[in-house]
Amino acid sequence: MNYVQNRRKKRQFEWDPWGRLLKVTDKAFTWEASYDALGRRLQTRYTPYKSATLTTTSLYDPEEEFQEIGVKCQDKTFWKIYGPNSCDAISDESEAVFLIHNALGQLAGVVTEQQTRYTENFPSAYGPTDFSIPSDLLSYAQSLTWHSKSPDPTNLIWMGERYYDATSGRFLSPDPISYPLCLDLYTYANGDPINYIDPDGRFASYAYQTVKPLLYPCQPGMTVMNGVFAVCANIGLTRSSPFEVGSFNLSTGAIGFINGINNNKIQARLSAQQLSQYAQGTKIYGTHNATNFPVIDVFECAAGHIGFHTPPVQLLKNKWKHLIASHGPQAKFLEICHSGGAIHLKNALLTSPESVRQQIIALAIAPAVIIPRRLCFQSDNYISKNDFVTHLDFDGKRRYGNELHVLEPHPDAKDWDHEFLSPTFESRIQGHIKEYLKNYGGKR
Structure with a gap:
């Protein structure tokens, strides 16, 4: 009383x-x-x-x-x-x-x-x-x-x-x-x-929130399609979906993950579980970028390059909205992406308010596009010398090529060193997670 x-x-x-x-x-x-x-x-x-x-x-x-x-x-x-x-x-x-x-x-x-x-x-x-x-x-x-x-x-x-x-x-x-x-x-x-x-x-x-204009023009037909994809994501009419792995939440932050192309949900969860182990059991908020067929996945990446936002883009934005509501406007969230997942992450950042973007720390592994630092609070992009995928982002390489870290392939890596769980990237991912937990994760 x-x-x-x-x-x-x-x-x-x-x-x-x-x-x-x-x-x-x-x-x-x-x-x-x-x-x-x-x-x-x-x-x-x-x-x-x-x-x-x-x-x-x-x-x-x-x-x-x-x-x-x-x-x-x-x-x-x-x-x-x-x-x-x-x-x-x-x-x-x-x-x-x-x-x-x-x-x-x-x-x-x-x-x-x-x-x-x-x-x-x-x-x-x-x-x-x-x-x-x-x-x-x-x-x-x-x-x-x-x-x-x-x-x-x-x-x-x-x-x-x-x-x-x-x-x-x-x-x-x-x-x-x-x-x-x-x-x-x-x-x-x-x-x-x-x-x-x-x-x-x-x-x-x-009280007065402004949204910066997109970095590329959006045609009316594209706008309509993006709206349809967003609605499909919001009501569950999509094969892509959110998921969680790990045992506990961070007190002042969260770690997210979105997979690349040609990954089923089991493969996406395995990658997220590996991230959780790197983070000592921390919960990983995953976004499964569903595979439809390798050829269709490649077409989806090409569509994302020119501005189409398929359902994973909206799923990422919904995840950030939930995390910001539960952790506050000053929290920082580590979002890890692989391959084609980087396209969805970039499009989600492009269409989010500046206040949201400044809460996102991006870690892009073998990304299909470079995530520039100007789009978020912090970003790092890593590619193996034995990979070519990121080099197909011609405009991104021209504008942000100096932000791309090119790594020597690990002796145990495959000839085409593009996999998310490649040993080439292991120490880099662990280092970024450790740094994030120290600076932004808070106590358990």
Whole structure:
């Protein structure tokens, strides 16, 4: 139990062993909350002094951890429809309204069939401090005044991972990512809600994210095909797939791997298991670049060279999104690629925001394309003298040939020294993994 004292009132807070707020009590009301196994708040019960209990139930998108898509308030259900950054529309059984937001994520107006109601009094950039009980669709829409959220009767805002007090601009519990991202583990958005946001209470990120243009022009037909491939990857309509091997996660980073052409899933897992052994059992987040047939695999590489993004590109981006969400925006991730997997890695980097690219350390073994240092936080490319594949990247050799490390083949290597597990590359891979674990992996 914890007690909060201010000038006007004294409140009692009750928490469960996992740090979730269960109950708030003061002289005017009692408020309770319950959660599911994933930590999402399922229901709240608000009982004012000598009044009936108001029960509110939340419904969630099964593919987004904290995205609330519906709210049941007594006998009414409001469905929330999201755009890229906010809830842009709300509907009930009979009608719908549309929400207008400004650059700070504040509600600027609500559009109904009859009129547009503009917001007269905006909350501060730190968020609203007043609570109102919605009675209909319009009043519920007008309550979502800040980043598509509204305060509870406690005047706290549930962000997902933590509760936030907009009056003080602070969370009630410490940052789960912790130091060194922020010295004050309770502050909201690093104390700068104009330039940063904290959408789910885990860590602050830039509010205004820009994406640098691609390094090559993308034709309309190619754009459509890339979109189709991305959708196929997201819904599982592809033979390529993510996988994991190893026994434990790193505390402040992660190691990824994507295989080259003509590798079935067993071969890809064997390569990843070898990487895990080099990393003393660390979990490897693999992306299986599925083989279709050697000739088709070569054609896929050629398509990737000119800008087509087959499903492994989207699988890599999905993996990074997951890792960044769980480790924070300052973590570094080692992504190891082989042969044709380097094409997918390069295309994933080309179409990722600068903030994501600066979290990726690329290690390319016998790559089909050179991964330039300018595309990510750090990159190293290795090829054996007895291999020709990387030399087929004519434009890459012309522009970034000085970034390619050419190695003497190991005496036990094959005549065509292109295999990922070739002894030529063993010490280099081990050295890079050891350096990564020392500098970015954290403690077990």
